[in-house]
Structures are given as structure tokens and as C-alpha cells.
Amino acid sequence: MFLSVDLPSAGPSDWDPCAGCDMPCRKKCPQNAFGRITYDAGQYGGLTKLPGRDGSYSLLTCDRQMAEDEENEIKTPTEVPDYGTAVSIIKYCRECELNCRIKPS
Ligand code: SF4
Numbered sequence: 183m184f185l186s187v188d189l190p191s192a193g194p195s196d197w198d199p200c201a202g203c204d205m206p207c208r209k210k211c212p213q214n215a216f217g218r219i220t221y222d223a224g225q226y227g228g229l230t231k232l233p234g235r236d237g238s239y240s241l242l243t244c245d246r247q248m249a250e251d252e253e254n255e256i257k258t259p260t261e262v263p264d265y266g267t268a269v270s271i272i273k274y275c276r277e278c279e280l281n282c283r284i285k286p287s
């Protein structure tokens with residue numbers, strides 16, 4: 183649809199998909215990377231948007247899983263649909279992302 187008028191912005195939405203969620207994203211993490219508060223707002227000049235939203239996400243802990251995934255690299259050529267032949271495949275974790283209650287439509 184095309185319109186030839188300038189429409190005013192409605193502004194940011196107040197919708198917060200994580201409010202009230204039982205957080206399967208965190209529970210499925212094989213490394214428990216969200217297991218404790220790692221960052222606080224004081225370290226970041228009062229920022230309120232912290233890793234894991236509340237400062238609980240540890241990149242270093244997640245990195246342990248990335249290293250494990252790389253050790254488990256599939257090194258034999260494999261046919262991948264819609265891609266072709268991959269000479270190697272590393273299946274990175276993504277459990278947090280894949281278990282989010284909000285699915286793309
Ligand atoms: S990618 Fe895997 S290891 Fe890293 S935070 Fe997400 S679930 Fe945890």
C-alpha cells in the first residue's frame with residue numbers, strides 16, 4: 183500500500199514480551215549463562231538495559247558452549263537443503279533463542 187501523506191509516529195510500544203514469561207530461554211541454556219546477576223547498572227553509568235536485561239547474561243559462560251560446539255564441528259561434506267554442499271558444519275547452540283515463547287510470524 184502506498185500513501186502520499188506524512189503519517190505521525192505512534193511512538194514506542196509499551197509491549198514487553200518478557201513480562202510475566204516463565205523464561206524457557208534461560209532455563210534451556212546448557213551452560214546456565216543466565217544463572218546469576220553478572221552486571222549491575224552502576225558499572226555502566228546507570229544504564230538500565232543490561233546483558234540479559236537484568237544483568238544476568240554472561241557472555242564468557244556462553245562462550246564455553248561456543249567452544250564446545252566448535253569442537254563438535256562436522257568435518258565431512260554434507261548436503262544442506264537450499265544451500266548445497268557444506269564442507270563443514272558447526273551447530274552453534276542458540277537454545278535461548280530457539281526456545282523463546284515469541285515466535286516470528
Ligand atoms: S547460546 Fe546457548 S549457551 Fe549461549 S546463552 Fe544461549 S542457550 Fe546459553
Ligand code: SF4
Pocket residue numbers: 199200201203204205206207208281282283284
Ligand atoms: S522466552 Fe522469549 S519472551 Fe520469554 S523471557 Fe525469554 S526472551 Fe522473553
